[in-house]
Amino acid sequence: MAIDVRIIGAEKRESRPSFYFPNRLDKTTLRAVVKALGGEENVTYLLEDSFLPAADVMKFIDRSPNGAIRFNFRQTNSRHLRERLLESMQAGRDVLFVPGRPAQAIGTMSDVPMPFMMQLAALHISPVPIFVGTYNDSTLRTYTNLPDKYDRAEIVFMPRLESGPQMGERLLEAWMEISSQLYTAQPTLALSLPRVIVENMRRNSNIELTDGMDESKLNYGKMLGVAMALSRRLKEIVTEPRLGIILPPGKGGTIANLACMLAGIVPVNVNYTSSESAFKSIVRQSGIKHFITARAFMHKLPQFPWPAADTIIHLDKTLKSLGMAKIASWIAFAKFSPMALIAKTFNLDARSGDDEVALLFTSGSSGEPKGVSMTHRMVLANCTQLLSKIDLTPGDNFLCSLPIFHSFGLTGGIFLPLVYGFGAVTYPSPLEHKTLNELTEKYKCTLIMTTPTFARGMLRRAHEHSYDSVKYFVVGAEKLQQSLKDDFLKKCGVWLLEGYGMTEAAPVCSANFDPTIKRDEEHNWYVPSVKDNSVGSLLPGLAVRITDPDDDTKRLPLSEQGMIWFKGANIFQGYIGRDDLNSTVFRDGWFKTGDLGYVDLNGILSLGGRRSRFSKIGGEMVPHEVVEDAIDHYVEAPAGFTGRTVAIAGVPDEKKGEAMVLLSAVHQTKLNEALDDIREHLVSIGLPRLWCPREIIPVEQIPVLPTGKLDLRGCQMLANEALGIH
16 A cells, blocks of 8 residues: 655755655655656765665665765764755755664664764754654554554655754654644544544454452453443433542553443543542542442542432442343443444534543642543553554553543543553552562563552562563652662562553653664664653654743753653643632743753653752752662662652751652651661762751651652651641
């Protein structure tokens, strides 16, 4: 089948000869670019001898009437190379850099390794960026970097970059912004999420969800029929646009969410560990009047502020009342009916794109929960972004134990398996570490998503072969300590892959995907997808901007640490009912994350912490997480201890404006001696004395949210109470 190639912006390019710098080129896209430049007679190619393109591309270049300018990264004098490029341009020919094919992970945005970005940027010839995006009409590989493995190529000629320093950073930033625009416009993302899910559940009807509690199984074909039956009953009961779901990960939670979408109702997965005030806030903000749960689950949570009995729909009781015959008829309907009839029966295409498909609330770790309206486009974008970066096949099992009121648990534990037919092995709690290891081993799970806190507990109960089947052990929501990463690799041979995300991004923004990528016999160069002390490569279609932490209007180079802003199809459009807050976190379509970090020229993101997790001491900004990590790595936890050891909180200080105190779950006596010891260690590893905590506050345990994330609000309350701060 012929590949559809679309050229954008070539007609607006300057008439004078230019230096064109694409992110990648294969034979198909090279032909299209050369044609847009007026033909081979108008082009001189630029090639690096140790980084040559594929054979078919070289064959095309070798027959060029103008030949190619060749250089060697390590030997060629930059001034001489600049003169050769300018000579060709003065002769009236455009110069086109043709990158080679490096070793790289799937889904990488650029074929140009960092050294070439730096060297060619240092030529001080302002380039014209070209972004080449290659896409499929598929939820598996919507974006791909594999040559000739795509349905459609979109090639954008951008304005010439202004002259000046940090050309490589500006080139990468330009590529990412165009990539974001193209990805957002992909036809796949304009679809209805429930339609995509129904189509794929029918296609993968024999794939199973395994409930780790009793190891019962339910295949997707039957699950779809059960959800259809439940959806009809929900339409009779629920007249409001949203329905609260109070269930753990498992068959019930999956069926409830799917039934809501089939009924045209927005599911609101409620945090069942919420305080009464937080729960009331969620109910008030979302306008939900009915809740679906299970009686057995209610018995396990007697402390939860359950709503009135007449507002609760009991999932188990409702399914029983429908009767086996009716459910069986819907299972048959799901299996044998034409897709067009199913779509009409459930009005699957009534909502899509930027319509709301789910509502989640932020954890409230630093204040009142905020409602994040997740759209069809957001969820489909994040699923396709992830599927463009991971190498799995239908039937591979996910271990799903994160709560589904958390965006990582909802997207990774429910939506992603259903969108492409991955099996799910569920368990209602991420705290049962021994059981989770046993389930992983028994069902040969290939992907685990959890937090470093829960992963630490799993490691303590693991043996060397517990994770032999695991290809991706992804951790997020909190900083991954190097000691934990090292311990996993040493004991089980597994790389913990740290990622970064947020509810507002549905949720994943970046991850360390494939630690095995490196130079080999076929490739002299590689583009890494992992980096120590980073949160990995950004997902395709996500653009980044960095600004001064104290001045949103002041742009910084990507490689300089500052405030992180995102733009992309997986980024939300604003908190519900919070116009006051939205006006402060959005500017010109960019979302202000509140996190500090920077991006290197390989597109890998490193974090500096949350802006709110700094203390300004004597005029200097001191990062809490850096100090926490150093102390956690140093202190020894008691045998069998599985929680967080320490946390830093900031408190007022009359002399220095602010001071840091150390909450510790491992220091209960001899606090002065322990504090002196910690201070000596911090100084010995090169941290300033200003960064040392003022005192230790012993606590029974460090407050942690159900997601495994540090409870910042709870930590601050403990510190304030201990010091009598009101």
